[in-house]
Amino acid sequence: MSATSSAAVAVELAVSARQVRRTFGEREVLRGIDLQFGRGEFVALLGRSGSGKSTFLRALAGLDGGVEGEIRVPKRRSVVFQDPRLLPWASVLDNVVLGLSGRGVSGRSANDKGRAMLAEVGLDGHEQDWPKTLSGGEAQRAALARALVRSPQLLLLDEPFGALDALTRVRMHALVQQLHARYRPAVLLVTHDVDEAVLLADRVLVLTDGVISLDVTVDVSSPRLRSDPAFIALRSQLLAELGVDESAEGHHPSTTTTENTPITTTGALQ
Amino acid sequence: MTAIQTHPGGARLARTTIGRIAPLDVATEANDTVDLVTLPTGSDRTHGRWHLPRGVVRLSGVVVLIAFWEVAARAGWISKRQLAAPSTVLTAGWDMIRAGTLQTALRASLSRVLWGLAVGVPIGAGLALIAGLSRIGDSLVDANVQMLRFVPIIALQPLLVYWLGVGETVKIVLIVIGVAFPIYVNTSAAIRSVHPGFHELADVVGLSRIQTIRKVVLPGALPGFLVGLRLSLAIAWLLLVFAEQINAKSGIGFLMIRAQTFFQTDVLVVGIVVYLVLGVLSDVLARGLERGLLRWQAGR
Numbered sequence: 104m105s106a107t108s109s110a111a112v113a114v115e116l117a118v119s120a121r122q123v124r125r126t127f128g129e130r131e132v133l134r135g136i137d138l139q140f141g142r143g144e145f146v147a148l149l150g151r152s153g154s155g156k157s158t159f160l161r162a163l164a165g166l167d168g169g170v171e172g173e174i175r176v177p178k179r180r181s182v183v184f185q186d187p188r189l190l191p192w193a194s195v196l197d198n199v200v201l202g203l204s205g206r207g208v209s210g211r212s213a214n215d216k217g218r219a220m221l222a223e224v225g226l227d228g229h230e231q232d233w234p235k236t237l238s239g240g241e242a243q244r245a246a247l248a249r250a251l252v253r254s255p256q257l258l259l260l261d262e263p264f265g266a267l268d269a270l271t272r273v274r275m276h277a278l279v280q281q282l283h284a285r286y287r288p289a290v291l292l293v294t295h296d297v298d299e300a301v302l303l304a305d306r307v308l309v310l311t312d313g314v315i316s317l318d319v320t321v322d323v324s325s326p327r328l329r330s331d332p333a334f335i336a337l338r339s340q341l342l343a344e345l346g347v348d349e350s351a352e353g354h355h356p357s358t359t360t361t362e363n364t365p366i367t368t369t370g371a372l373q
Numbered sequence: 374m375t376a377i378q379t380h381p382g383g384a385r386l387a388r389t390t391i392g393r394i395a396p397l398d399v400a401t402e403a404n405d406t407v408d409l410v411t412l413p414t415g416s417d418r419t420h421g422r423w424h425l426p427r428g429v430v431r432l433s434g435v436v437v438l439i440a441f442w443e444v445a446a447r448a449g450w451i452s453k454r455q456l457a458a459p460s461t462v463l464t465a466g467w468d469m470i471r472a473g474t475l476q477t478a479l480r481a482s483l484s485r486v487l488w489g490l491a492v493g494v495p496i497g498a499g500l501a502l503i504a505g506l507s508r509i510g511d512s513l514v515d516a517n518v519q520m521l522r523f524v525p526i527i528a529l530q531p532l533l534v535y536w537l538g539v540g541e542t543v544k545i546v547l548i549v550i551g552v553a554f555p556i557y558v559n560t561s562a563a564i565r566s567v568h569p570g571f572h573e574l575a576d577v578v579g580l581s582r583i584q585t586i587r588k589v590v591l592p593g594a595l596p597g598f599l600v601g602l603r604l605s606l607a608i609a610w611l612l613l614v615f616a617e618q619i620n621a622k623s624g625i626g627f628l629m630i631r632a633q634t635f636f637q638t639d640v641l642v643v644g645i646v647v648y649l650v651l652g653v654l655s656d657v658l659a660r661g662l663e664r665g666l667l668r669w670q671a672g673r
């Protein structure tokens with residue numbers, strides 16, 4: 104990429120995507136997405152189901168060979184999928200350090216790093232467990248440890264809390280905040296949970312019909328509370344952008360979009 | 374539903390907001406008393422009857438069958454020429470062990486099966502890897518094997534005898550062929566069914582092709598391979614019995630053929646029992662192998 108276009112940007116870029124397009128057969132899922140964000144920035148990408156948000160994440164992960172446009176991402180990047188995707192035949196520790204040794208890292212130092220990272224996500228003592236013995240939240244924490252142990256410069260989170268119960272999700276939010284504060288990777292969080300996006304991200308994007316239709320900076324003082332007027336205002340703006348009529352929800356404050364989320368976390372942190 | 378129960382004027386409310394709250398007819402009319410029933414739970418059962426271990430119960434069925442057979446033979450319901458009594462079979466077996474003939478025969482039979490497995494399993498697994506891991510390998514191998522596996526292996530015998538003679542080789546080759554197919558079919562299916570998400574994961578964490586095969590594909594295909602192994606063990610014994618009928622000079626089958634010519638039904642039954650025990654033992658062995666290698670499936 105030429106230096107001229109990025110000269111105006113003060114921070115070092117972690118992601119630069121230009122005119123990213125993706126079609127599946129007749130269907131144009133991504134219709135020219137431009138997105139840049141810097142090192143350490145936490146970006147949430149909201150969208151209805153089928154809006155192409157996961158497709159975009161997979162494109163940034165390098166998992167989609169059929170995507171068009173220009174994508175520049177750091178070499179060191181990690182993905183946390185919606186499912187924990189732990190190899191059931193490998194111990195939790197072996198899962199975390201998968202692919203870490205070799206390339207100048209000895210197996211022992213990889214294991215040491217893995218152990219330390221597992222302790223950091225609260226899974227010390229589970230190193231030799233089989234993944235099937237973990238609860239859903241534990242498994243997702245192991246997946247988070249696997250992503251972070253590689254010290255990624257870009258962390259891609261593809262609805263990583265979508266399958267978790269409400270209480271576990273609240274704990275995961277806190278853990279992600281904490282880990283982001285410590286390791287400062289650039290993060291792209293794909294989610295359909297508006298509260299989650301406002302709670303965690305510095306910047307929230309909304310993907311509508313294959314283009315980014317809204318790009319807002321989250322200006323809610325921390326600790327971010329769902330009762331904060333700024334929080335409420337931003338949530339309303341985002342819900343409106345997603346086409347959710349809040350007044351129709353009324354007495355029954357679901358803040359998530361139309362996807363089949365099990366329970367919303369509303370109020371759990373207040 | 375909770376809204377319905379807490380609203381005294383629920384009936385009217387329901388009528389005004391059709392579609393949002395369920396009609397109340399059921400709740401208001403069901404004003405009769407609640408009949409509670411006690412469901413059977415685990416705590417009832419432990420106080421109940423005393424149970425024999427399942428294995429003992431199952432085994433007793435076999436004992437009853439053998440006892441019936443013994444009684445029938447002694448009472449003369451079964452003629453000696455048709456089927457020897459269990460006690461006669463036992464004596465015959467004991468005599469054969471003391472004379473050493475059973476051991477010699479067993480060694481010959483076992484070695485055929487072991488050779489058959491030692492060659493057939495790697496062939497089946499190797500072909501499965503070639504077919505499962507590369508597109509060219511798939512088109513070269515899979516179509517052919519999938520077609521050939523419908524050939525009843527026994528039908529190959531005349532041709533194999535023509536090529537290889539009637540010695541040991543033909544017996545082992547029959548077992549090799551029979552063993553390779555189930556190993557191939559199950560292993561290649563298992564390789565293909567390794568979750569595509571795991572290949573993505575391998576990509577994301579930067580595993581090389583070799584590492585992906587070693588850490589993702591092979592362990593993922595292991596359960597399928599072991600299923601194939603169990604099937605192929607059963608087939609190996611079956612083909613052993615068949616192969617040992619071809620001009621055998623040693624082995625359990627040889628003993629049985631000889632016994633047949635001398636109307637020794639007791640020795641025939643000894644042979645059958647030995648085959649049975651071998652089959653059961655190899656299945657137990659295969660199950661043990663599964664338990665040992667697939668501990669992660671049970672969760673510990």
